[in-house]
Amino acid sequence: PSRADITYFGAGPAALPTDVLETAAQALLDYQGTGLGIAEHSHRSELAAKIINEAKADLATYLDFSPEQYEVLFMQGGGTGEFAASMYNLVGAWVSRQHAAVQKEVQSADEAQVLAALRQRVESGLKVDYIVTGSWSLKAYQEAQRLLGPEYVNLVCDARTVNDGKFGKIPDESTWKLSKDAAYVYFCDNETVDGVEFPSFPKILEPKEDGTGPIVVADMSSNILSRRIPVSNYSLLFFGAQKNLGSTGIAVAILKKTFLPPTVSQPSPALLRKLALPIPPIVLQYEIIAKNNSLYNTLSIFDVYIAGQVLKKLLATYPNGVDGQQAVAEKKAELIYAALEAHPGAYKIVPDKSARSKMNICFRVTKGGNVDEAEKAFLKESTDLNLTGLKGHRSVGGIRASNYNSIPLEGAEKLARFIDEFAKA
Ligand code: PLP
Numbered sequence: 001p002s003r004a005d006i007t008y009f010g011a012g013p014a015a016l017p018t019d020v021l022e023t024a025a026q027a028l029l030d031y032q033g034t035g036l037g038i039a040e041h042s043h044r045s046e047l048a049a050k051i052i053n054e055a056k057a058d059l060a061t062y063l064d065f066s067p068e069q070y071e072v073l074f075m076q077g078g079g080t081g082e083f084a085a086s087m088y089n090l091v092g093a094w095v096s097r098q099h100a101a102v103q104k105e106v107q108s109a110d111e112a113q114v115l116a117a118l119r120q121r122v123e124s125g126l127k128v129d130y131i132v133t134g135s136w137s138l139k140a141y142q143e144a145q146r147l148l149g150p151e152y153v154n155l156v157c158d159a160r161t162v163n164d165g166k167f168g169k170i171p172d173e174s175t176w177k178l179s180k181d182a183a184y185v186y187f188c189d190n191e192t193v194d195g196v197e198f199p200s201f202p203k204i205l206e207p208k209e210d211g212t213g214p215i216v217v218a219d220m221s222s223n224i225l226s227r228r229i230p231v232s233n234y235s236l237l238f239f240g241a242q243k244n245l246g247s248t249g250i251a252v253a254i255l256k257k258t259f260l261p262p263t264v265s266q267p268s269p270a271l272l273r274k275l276a277l278p279i280p281p282i283v284l285q286y287e288i289i290a291k292n293n294s295l296y297n298t299l300s301i302f303d304v305y306i307a308g309q310v311l312k313k314l315l316a317t318y319p320n321g322v323d324g325q326q327a328v329a330e331k332k333a334e335l336i337y338a339a340l341e342a343h344p345g346a347y348k349i350v351p352d353k354s355a356r357s358k359m360n361i362c363f364r365v366t367k368g369g370n371v372d373e374a375e376k377a378f379l380k381e382s383t384d385l386n387l388t389g390l391k392g393h394r395s396v397g398g399i400r401a402s403n404y405n406s407i408p409l410e411g412a413e414k415l416a417r418f419i420d421e422f423a424k425a
Pocket of ligand 1: 012077078079080081136188190191192193219220221222240
């Protein structure tokens, strides 16, 4: 089949708009008549800086946040690298704040005294909070345990406990065990493997009227750019590019500037060593990446270019930003879920209705009673119709239709029609 025939529902890397790829293919050979391709130009060149700065500005416009208040960082190491980076940087910020507080409290220049008081605070007060609602937040939680030490990592809730040992439901906020003054509270807004998405920002994490409140971190790898988000409620958002933003190879962090100098500086390696806390690799330090406008080391400008082109296309299609795309995403998801719900004898939607993802639609094919056979047939017949990439994640099986921004409305319609026809056949 040709590109135009296929509707690709893979979970990531996802399909990219064909016109973006055509532009990028040309740029790869010769960027704007320079005789050199975009992957060959120096990341220190003016044209690279322009690509980075435009992508940053367009992201802020599309998601409606202030570039004065938030820094956009292009990172390497994927979403997984951000599991570590978020922990290191926000624990570092916590240590710095405590250090300043202790210096005031002790009112002594005696370093040993300050250090003893700080150690005491770390031992009794350092906590990072994880809300575990699926495979990816579980991985982030485990990474924090591995790097920081389990004694500092608090499990706010494990969604499996409210859904027969499986992910698929978000525990009621009233049961969440939040720490007092955690260095941060972490959640994954859309769980790609399990098809679980927060319907809206958790009430319990909202900032208070006086502006104070928890320091919130979210992984938005698989639903960024698909819905409006209250950016100002977050201290940090991150996402890998390879689903809704662009090609594999970069991750983006949107960080509140109050976590950067001059407001907060990361503690020195010497201090962290004395506190027996981990020292972050330099490529994961937001402060360093911010200071260098994402060019501390060699960055794939090609990947930033693709992301930039996707953003320009989104802004051209939806001049008012993300709301237009959100309406389309909701419509597509509704079509697919409605087709599944119309045949309760043939399909079982995996997550609870209250937490269904609009981006990753996970279901089992129960038609005929033999799920294995039915799913094989479903995958074969859908592939024959050029509806591809529908196999569920290897850890959970089943079917997963990833309804990312690059899936056109007609693509969702085609899938909904197939779901209906397969059930009836
Ligand atoms: N977080 C979410 C929600 C994901 O879906 C993924 C990958 O699919 C990751 C994190 C990990 O990203 P990466 O493979 O870029 O490390």
